[in-house]
Amino acid sequence: MSKMIFINLPVADLERSKLFYEAIGARNEPKFTDDNAAMMVLSDAIYVMLLKHPFYSTFTGKPIADAHRSSQVILALSVDSPAEVDALVQKAGSAGGATDPGPKQELGGMMYERSFEDPDGHHWEAVWMDPKAAEQGASAFQEA
Known part of the structure; x- marks a missing residue:
């Protein structure tokens, strides 16, 4: 199996984020999409995982950065x-x-x-x- 990259991003509004990524050319993968997360396929090797803040927090104890204010x-x-x-x-x-x-x-x-x-x-x-x-x-x- 070739290597893939999964980019996990915390999002405030899952539906808004899905629509944004679809608009720039990503495809939603329904098999890995539910009320807490959505998989957006950018290519055969690049996947963006959109995770609602509470779900994202289950993967880390660190606070979620406000990407509008910090990088x-x-x-x-x-x-x-x-x-x-x-x-x-x-x-x-x-x-x-x-x-x-x-x-x-x-x-x-x-x-x-x-x-x-x-x-x-x-x-x-x-x-x-x-x-x-x-x-x-x-x-x-x-x-x-």
Whole structure:
């Protein structure tokens, strides 16, 4: 079995969050969705688990951070073109998210990145990298 990533996010309003993630292209998996949580499939390997606050709290003794006021993680999704970066950020804004909470990054036609927040303030980036520059690694970006 190939490795998968499950991103667990605390959410205040499960239905609102499901609608947001569907609007940006995720698919709800009903087999792992109930009144406390929803599995949203971003790809064959990436799953976002939306967990109501009380349910999320059963997994940790730490307080749930207010992602509108503090940052704990930035999640990045790769896309296939700069146009898809813009389209994903636009979809997020149209679905009730905040657009461009972080700076846009354009590195000499080798990389293009914008960001958005979901309704709970979780920070996401949409990133496109030129495949040739990505093959060269970090040195290609330092020269830009």
